[in-house]
Amino acid sequence: CELAHILKNAGLDGYYGYKLKDWMCTAFYESAYNSAALHLEWRNGKILSMDCGIFQINSFWWCLDDDTPITKRNCGTSCSAFLDDDLDDDIKCVKSIVNLHPGMVAWLAWTHRCNGQSIDHFVTGCNS
Template sequence: MKVLLFLGICFLAAVAVPSTEGRRMERCEMARMFKKAGFDNLVGRKVPDWVCLVQHESSYNTRAVNVNSNKSRDYGLFQINSKYWCDDGKTQGSKNACRTKCNKFLDDNIDDDIRCAKKIAQEAKGLTPWVGWNKHCKGKDLSQYVRGCF
């Protein structure tokens, strides 16, 4: 009886405590979402570029946050930076070019993330603002990032 009570309490605690890790999206889910959202051929890049970018920036985690050496932070799937693209209330002199709060990039609704990522790519005329893409994706065969997805 004590064991059942203990297991019941553990279950309730696990259900009641929100996850701080966030939702990890699946690779093919991302690929299909990017295709539907018009990422194919955006700034001359294909869906595999975007899936690779998100893999290496956030590991497909909607709630990823990283602090940079200049004290700015990167938020969400695309690791959108608080110095240039969003306002986190912590980064001095934020340009907030996407006109949104950074915490909006941490929920599971990625519509605003997509709008801002497109803006970043269009202004840069490519994916060079993302270190993960430059380091792991640029100039490589990325077909494995969408294999079996369509």
């Protein structure tokens, strides 16, 4: 429940209409709650983009890195900042993502595994 408390205290429960269970489900299916998770997307021997951190924030759209050739970089934060246990920058960025995208459809894990599913178990026992 530690992550649930962090996300709730940061204002994600109810943010943009999404409940804490949506964020917990997304983090579980994106990274298995691993703040150091890194997924590299390769094409023709080069890194096309990477997904970083507990919410797998993508380098093409949201964060700054040296390997992604063309990028939107809407969060304006280094991708490496999303690979540590300090989730403040991650949370700030995901708030931007749901505002700019709009919504949680930016995360395929949420779209395919959380949206419209029974996901209450991700926050069961974490109310205090």
